[in-house]
Every structure is written in structure tokens, then in C-alpha cells.
Amino acid sequence: xxxxxxxxxxxxxxxxxxxxxxxxxxxxxxxxxxxxxxxxxxxxxxxxxxxxxxxxxxxxxxxxxxxxxxxxxxxxxxxxxxxxxxxxxxxxxxxxxxxxxxxxxxxxxxxxxxxxxxxxxxxxxxxxxxxxxxxxxxxxxxxxxxxxxxxxxxxxxxxxxxxxxxxxxxxxxxxxxxxxxxxxxxxxxxxxxxxxxxxxxxxxxxxxxxxxxxxxxxxxxxxxxxxxxxxxxxxxxxxxxxxxxxx
Amino acid sequence: xxxxxxxxxxxxxxxxxxxxxxxxxxxxxxxxxxxxxxxxxxxxxxxxxxxxxxxxxxxxxxxxxxxxxxxxxxxxxxxxxxxxxxxxxxxxxxxxxxxxxxxxxxxxxxxxxxxxxxxxxxxxxxxxxxxxxxxxxxxxxxxxxxxxxxxxxxxxxxxxxxxxxxxxxxxxxxxxxxxxxxxxxxxxxxxxxxxxxxxxxxxxxxxxxxxxxxxxxxxxxxxxxxxxxxxxxxxxxxxxxxxxxxxxxxxxxxxxxxxxxxxxxxxxxxxxxxxxxxxxxxxxxxxxxxxxxxxxxxxxxxxxxxxxxxxxxxxxxxxxxxxxxxxxxxxxxxxxxxxxx
Ligand SMILES: Nc1ncnc2c1ncn2[C@@H]1O[C@H](COP(=O)(O)OP(=O)(O)O)[C@@H](O)[C@H]1O
Ligand SMILES: [Mg+2]
Numbered sequence: 001x002x003x004x005x006x007x008x009x010x011x012x013x014x015x016x017x018x019x020x021x022x023x024x025x026x027x028x029x030x031x032x033x034x035x036x037x038x039x040x041x042x043x044x045x046x047x048x049x050x051x052x053x054x055x056x057x058x059x060x061x062x063x064x065x066x067x068x069x070x071x072x073x074x075x076x077x078x079x080x081x082x083x084x085x086x087x088x089x090x091x092x093x094x095x096x097x098x099x100x101x102x103x104x105x106x107x108x109x110x111x112x113x114x115x116x117x118x119x120x121x122x123x124x125x126x127x128x129x130x131x132x133x134x135x136x137x138x139x140x141x142x143x144x145x146x147x148x149x150x151x152x153x154x155x156x157x158x159x160x161x162x163x164x165x166x167x168x169x170x171x172x173x174x175x176x177x178x179x180x181x182x183x184x185x186x187x188x189x190x191x192x193x194x195x196x197x198x199x200x201x202x203x204x205x206x207x208x209x210x211x212x213x214x215x216x217x218x219x220x221x222x223x224x225x226x227x228x229x230x231x232x233x234x235x236x237x238x239x240x241x242x243x244x245x246x247x
Numbered sequence: 248x249x250x251x252x253x254x255x256x257x258x259x260x261x262x263x264x265x266x267x268x269x270x271x272x273x274x275x276x277x278x279x280x281x282x283x284x285x286x287x288x289x290x291x292x293x294x295x296x297x298x299x300x301x302x303x304x305x306x307x308x309x310x311x312x313x314x315x316x317x318x319x320x321x322x323x324x325x326x327x328x329x330x331x332x333x334x335x336x337x338x339x340x341x342x343x344x345x346x347x348x349x350x351x352x353x354x355x356x357x358x359x360x361x362x363x364x365x366x367x368x369x370x371x372x373x374x375x376x377x378x379x380x381x382x383x384x385x386x387x388x389x390x391x392x393x394x395x396x397x398x399x400x401x402x403x404x405x406x407x408x409x410x411x412x413x414x415x416x417x418x419x420x421x422x423x424x425x426x427x428x429x430x431x432x433x434x435x436x437x438x439x440x441x442x443x444x445x446x447x448x449x450x451x452x453x454x455x456x457x458x459x460x461x462x463x464x465x466x467x468x469x470x471x472x473x474x475x476x477x478x479x480x481x482x483x484x485x486x487x488x489x490x491x492x493x494x495x496x497x498x499x500x501x502x503x504x505x506x507x508x509x510x511x512x513x514x515x516x517x518x519x520x521x522x523x524x525x526x527x528x529x530x531x532x533x534x535x536x537x538x539x540x541x542x543x544x545x546x547x548x549x550x551x552x553x554x555x556x557x558x559x560x561x562x563x564x565x566x567x568x569x570x571x572x573x574x575x576x577x578x579x580x581x582x583x584x585x586x587x588x
Contacts (some may be wrong), residue, residue, distance in 0.1 A: 052544075052548050054544055055540070055544070075547070075553075076544060076547040076548055077547040077548075077550055077551055077552050077553065079548075080547065080548055080549055080550035080551075081550045085548075085549075086548055088545065088548075091545065092541045092542055092545045094542050094545070094546070094560075094563070095504065095563065095567070096473070096560075096562075096563025096564060096566050096567050097559055097560070097563045101559075102546070102549075102559070105551055105555065105559060106549040106550050106551060109549070109550035109551045109552070109555070110550050157549060161549065161550070
């Protein structure tokens with residue numbers, strides 16, 4: 001049996017007074033790719049942010065084990081250093097901080113000291129995978145980036161940081177066909193380079209085309225209502241979520 | 248001299264309920280002079296007795312008090328565009344009035360680096376600038392004084408036809424900073440560009456009063472403040488664009504971009520656009536309290552500690568002011584200085 005990277009047991013989460021996740025279970029093993037689908041407002045981003053440790057997401061009960069350790073006891077930055085990564089649905093703009101400066105800082109935080117020369121070289125190689133121009137390194141982090149550019153910058157960081165588990169929160173939403181293909185290439189490169197695990201939150205099959213999907217989970221109203229293999233993705237795309245809601 | 252000076256006053260004083268009309272400065276009894284003038288001399292500039300009468304941002308009460316205390320204005324003689332770096336270190340209570348004239352068509356590059364070796368003290372630096380026709384004065388200021396030091400930075404500029412004044416200010420350290428700026432745009436097509444970057448934490452504060460007075464046609468002013476506040480840091484910014492009758496075609500813009508990193512900070516802004524002329528364009532923009540928590544979360548989600556993320560954001564607040572320093576040597580000087588703060 002392969003090693004468990006992430007185990008979520010009976011997770012309940014609320015924001016303020018509102019209960020959003022209501023007893024969610026999920027297990028992801030080393031090198032596996034899981035897909036999470038579900039209608040808007042189902043709690044998908046909440047799951048990602050809870051895993052990442054965003055402060056307003058209050059875990060009222062349940063347990064999360066990551067790489068054999070209690071994830072909930074760690075701060076956000078500790079989780080990242082343990083090998084957890086999330087590609088944000090809406091990456092925030094950080095004026096005044098250049099992409100290169102930021103990513104160098106993140107690499108350093110991960111314990112990877114690189115000379116400027118080696119950093120530029122490594123960055124250049126990963127940007128090539130994503131068809132990103134090197135001039136992006138000098139731009140302010142996400143400032144004025146188009147939707148597609150923001151998502152590519154997220155995948156660029158995924159490739160630089162090489163986490164054990166990456167959560168991609170609608171990384172493909174709102175992108176044109178070519179951009180989705182590029183991002184998908186980037187995700188594939190991550191898998192090939194690191195053998196890491198993936199949780200892909202998506203509404204479409206396109207980002208999954210070049211990936212081998214191990215398991216598909218459907219979230220509705222804060223719990224997993226249906227699970228299956230990759231054929232479930234096509235089924236949902238054909239018939240929608242109706243069948244699973246209010247079940 | 249008894250009692251406190253009332254400086255950095257807003258005209259007209261209409262904002263009483265916010266208690267932001269002015270700043271009350273307890274000026275020390277005795278003040279050394281020539282700390283700044285000597286620093287300019289060390290930097291290779293000539294000095295002579297000066298006599299410029301120019302209104303400043305801090306205002307008349309400060310100018311009068313300095314005169315009363317016998318502070319003699321010193322003219323700084325600078326010949327060309329070669330950067331003059333004046334390293335001003337305060338070892339006690341001190342005040343200077345520095346006069347600078349840019350001759351017709353001349354370009355001057357000046358950098359003042361303010362430090363303090365005496366902590367519990369106050370330094371007053373008044374800089375009066377006359378920019379003749381077509382001249383350009385680039386003044387960069389770095390303030391990194393002690394945590395218990397009071398620094399009064401007071402600037403007055405008069406601009407003739409086509410003259411330009413570019414001010415980049417980096418307020419990195421120093422317990423109390425009072426900063427005044429007044430640009431009299433009295434020459435047709437003259438311009439004032441101000442970029443101020445500030446970080447205030449551990450109960451430090453800054454009180455700013457910036458007045459851009461447009462009296463001539465087609466004058467332009469741009470004032471940009473960016474900063475980060477945390478740990479009880481506080482900032483008051485009064486920005487007045489004053490369009491006086493006769494300044495047709497003038498344009499004035501002020502913009503603020505403040506990052507509030509926790510809820511112990513005080514951030515006050517008083518934008519004021521006074522208009523006595525029809526054909527002008529004035530604007531105020533602010534993105535205050537940007538989603539700092541979201542930025543920190545994003546940065547931490549990539550493995551950066553909260554402390555380090557705060558440092559990165561602090562530096563970013565100063566960097567935008569640094570990036571507007573046009574003289575390369577000055578830019579590098581300031582950039583490497585804030586690296587270590
Ligand atoms: N910060 C927040 N404050 C209050 N409610 C929130 C917040 N974030 C999400 N929610 C609510 O939680 C529910 C789930 O949201 P989310 O996890 O973003 O859904 P999904 O990503 O599946 O579309 C929604 O009803 C949403 O309105
Ligand atoms: Mg979402």
C-alpha cells in the first residue's frame with residue numbers, strides 16, 4: 001500500500017456563524033491525483049483554505065494529517081514548508097514586490113539557498129515550460145496580470161517550490177484554450193519532476209487531459225456526496241450536479 | 248520663546264473633529280546651527296550667507312521661531328548635475344535653514360541622509376529652493392534617525408517658468424517626523440513631483456503637510472504617498488492642491504497607497520482641493536487599508552514567515568519612492584541603505 005500524504009477525517013469548518021464544511025473525509029496517497037468538483041458555493045475553496053490554514057476558517061471538529069503530522073497544529077508558513085502548496089483561485093496583488101524577489105524569498109524559506117545566477121537559470125527553465133517571458137520576473141507580483149498570467153505565475157511557483165501536495169483551486173477557470181493547455185503542461189511537468197500529489201478543483205476536463213486521474217470527488221453542501229474514477233468527470237459534464245444535490 | 252509652535256496647519260481649518268488641523272511642536276530652547284550646512288560643505292558644496300523668503304509647508308510660525316532663535320540661513324552653492332550627498336547626523340538639538348538656487352536651465356541632484364547619534368533630541372531642517380526658468384531640481388531624502396528623535400523636515404520651493412522639482416522622500420526610521428512641503432508653482436508650465444514612502448511602527452509617527460499652490464497656467468503637480476503602518480505606528484497626511492485664479496490648464500493629482508498591517512495603527516488623510524479657477528483638473532485617489540491580511544496569508548502560504556513577510560511589505564512601501572529617484576547614484580545609495588533597516 002502506498003504512503004498516505006493527506007488524510008482528512010470528519011472535517012467541520014465554519015466561517016463566523018456559518019457552517020460550511022460538514023464532516024468531510026478525504027485521503028490522498030503519494031503521487032496520486034484527485035479531482036474535486038462541485039457546484040459554486042459547495043465549499044471547495046473553503047477546503048483549500050482550511051488546508052492552508054487561513055485564519056478566519058475555524059475548524060470546529062475533525063482531523064487532518066499531512067505527511068504523518070497534525071496539520072491543524074501548524075501555521076500557514078509551516079504547512080508550506082512541510083510541502084503543502086495551493087494555487088489560489090484569485091491570487092492577491094502585492095504592489096512593490098517583484099515576482100523574482102518574491103519567488104527567491106519563497107525558495108529561501110524552503111531552505112533552498114541559490115545564487116542569483118542559479119535562481120535566474122532555474123526560473124528561466126520553468127518559465128519556458130509555461131511559455132512565460134522572462135520579463136515577468138521584473139514585474140510586481142500579480143499586479144496588473146491578466147487572469148491567465150496570474151494562473152501561470154502560480155504554476156511557475158509550483159514548479160519552483162516542488163511541494164509534496166499541490167491544491168489547484170480552479171487554476172483553469174476563465175482561461176482560453178491555449179492557456180489551459182499551457183497550465184496543464186506545467187502541472188504535468190510538476191508531476192514528472194517531483195512525483196508529488198495533486199488535488200485539482202475544477203469544472204472542466206481540459207486541464208485533466210494530459211494527467212492520469214486516480215479519483216474524483218463531488219462536494220455539495222460541505223460534504224462529499226459522490227466518488228468515482230475519472231469517468232465521473234465526463235458524466236458530470238454531461239448531466240450536471242443536479243443528481244447529487246439534496247440527495 | 249514659550250509654549251508650542253503651531254505648524255503644518257491646514258488652510259482653511261475645517262476638519263476640527265478629526266483633530267488634524269495642525270501639529271503642535273515643542274521646539275527646544277537652544278538649537279545648534281550649521282549641522283546641515285557643514286554636511287553640505289563636507290559633500291563638496293560651497294556655502295555663503297543666504298536670504299530666501301519662501302513659504303514652507305510647516306508654515307510661518309516655524310520660520311519666525313527659527314529667525315528669533317538666531318538661525319542664519321545658509322546658501323548652498325552647487326554648480327552642476329553631479330550628485331551632492333549631504334550626510335546630516337544630529338548629535339543634539341539643532342536647526343538649519345538651507346537655501347538653494349538653481350540657475351536658468353540648470354539641473355541639480357541633491358541627496359540628504361538624516362541620521363541621529365543623539366537619541367533624545369530634535370533636528371529642524373528647512374530647505375528653501377528657488378528654481379529659475381527651465382531648471383530641474385531633484386532632491387532625494389532618506390530619514391533613518393533614532394527611535395526617540397524628533398525630525399522636522401520643512402521644504403519650500405518656488406518654481407519659475409518651465410522649472411521642475413522632483414522630491415523623493417524615504418521615511419524609514421525616526422521616532423517623530425514632521426514633514427512640511429510647499430510648492431509655489433508660479434511659472435507657466437512648472438511642475439512638482441513628490442514621491443514619499445514611509446514605514447511607521449513601534450509607536451513612531453509622521454505628520455505631513457503638503458501644499459501644491461498653482462498660480463500659473465499649465466502647471467502640474469503630482470504627489471504620491473505610499474507606506475506601511477503597524478504596531479501603533481501613525482500617520483497624518485494633509486495634501487492640499489490649491490488652484491489659484493489664473494492657473495488655467497493646471498493639473499494636480501494626489502494619490503495615497505497605505506498598507507495597514509494591524510489594527511493598532513492610526514492613519515489619517517486630509518485631501519483638500521481648493522479651486523478658484525475653472526479650467527483645472529484636480530484629483531485625489533487612495534487605496535487605503537489594502538487587504539494586508541490577504542497579502543500576508545498569500546506570502547505565508549509560500550513558506551515565508553509572518554515576520555519576513557512584514558519586512559518584505561515594509562520594504563515594498565519604501566521601494567516605490569526609491570524607484571522615482573532619477574539620479575542613479577542617489578537611487579543606489581538609498582536602496583542599499585534601506586536594505587539593512
Ligand atoms: N470569507 C467568507 N466569509 C463568509 N462566507 C464565506 C467566506 N468564504 C466563503 N464563504 C461562503 O462559504 C460557502 C462556500 O464557499 P467556497 O468554499 O468559496 O465555495 P466554492 O469554492 O465551492 O465555490 C459559500 O456560501 C460562501 O459564500
Ligand atoms: Mg472556489
